[in-house]
Amino acid sequence: MHLPSPQQLRYLVALADHGHFSRAAAACAVTQSTLSAGIIALERQLGVALLERGPLKRPVFTAIGLSVVDRGRAALRALEAVVETADSGRAPLSGPLRLGVIPTIGPFLLPRLMPALRAAHPRLRLWLREDVTARLAEDLEAGRLDLLLLALPAALHGAETLAVAEDAFLAAMPEGHRLAGESTVPMSALAAERLLLLEDGHCLREHALDACRLSAARETEGFSATSLHTLVQMVAGGLGVTLLPRLAVEGGVLAGTALAVRPLDEPASRTLGLAWRSRSPRAAEFRGLAEAVREAIGAAPA
Incomplete structure (x- = not known):
């Protein structure tokens, strides 16, 4: 039995990932003709068609082709693990x-x-x-x-996953805001405020709402930000109040603004951690x- 080479599998997986022959070839640092020839050779070797041939410029995988892509991806990960195991044995925390x-x-x-x-x-x-x-x-x-x-x-x-540390949430508001005069902000007081948060897709939004037991319905409709820096500027502009992680506050997210930050009267935080396969x-x-x-x-x- 002649097994596929790692290079052939890389070509196939790259094509599936990029959905375009020239971009897949660039990702593999080869010419488009080299990548195409490698995939054709793989098809001949396996004795099955992995791609549908036709007028379309974008690659269309056959059902068996999609299965081979999944198996090829797993095989490449296993080969990488062999190298990683050897590397870690020589010198832990070295290499890429x-x-x-x-x-x-x-x-x-x-x-x-x-x-x-x-x-x-x-x-x-x-x-x-x-x-x-x-x-x-x-x-x-x-x-x-x-x-x-x-x-x-x-x-x-x-x-x-491995939890590493807790990152407390702080209430942030303009310095002249009524809550800025409090040493701690009551959690219940946030319900009466216009709450600004990051847009959907950022986990900080859900973590903040969950940790502070706030309903998404209490957010200011139509107002959200794509980054913490944008969120801070919206609060500085008087559009509402927000919740910021202490890590970001200590990291300088408030630089150049006149915002006040106060702890909450009930501890609320997000968990920072690491994750690996x-x-x-x-x-x-x-x-x-x-x-x-x-x-x-x-x-x-x-």
Whole structure:
């Protein structure tokens, strides 16, 4: 039996991921003709048609082709795991590490975390991807990312998670706001305010509503933001109040604004944690990173 080569499987998976021959070829650093020839050779070797041939420029996979793509993706992940196992045996936390981080953590924690990791693990090559939780979860499951730094709980299929720290929510409002005169903001008082939150798709929205036991119906209709910096500017403009994670406040999200932040009278927080594929051979390394993340979270800037 002649087995497919890893390169042939990479070509096939890249074509499925990119949905376009030229983009798939660019992702594999080969010419389009090389990629096409590799897939044709794979079809001949397997004795089945993986793609439908016709006038359409975009690739259309046959039913068996889609199954082979799924098997090929799993095979490539298994081969990568072989290399990762060998790498971790030679020198833990060395070589490439593809880290995904959500936007409400990355800009505020990475400036503290990255220098510490470079100093402690000089042979570690960290590649970063910032995106919302749902897309990072897809990339983790597909093997495009190795590790996630996110807020828990999260919808993660086939992943192991490790809670690292709690990140308290703070109420933020203009300095002249009636709640700014309070040492702590009563949770019940937020129900009477125009509450501004991030738009759908950002897990911070759901975590804030759940942690503070607020209903989405109490939000200001038609008002939402795509980032914490935009959210802060909306509050500074007098459009309402919001809930911000302490990590972002300590990370400088309020810079250049005249906002007041106050703790809530009832503790409310989100859980920050790490996530990786449950069968990753680097699981022990990832657990070892938890302490570095905890220290970075606790190292508030002066």
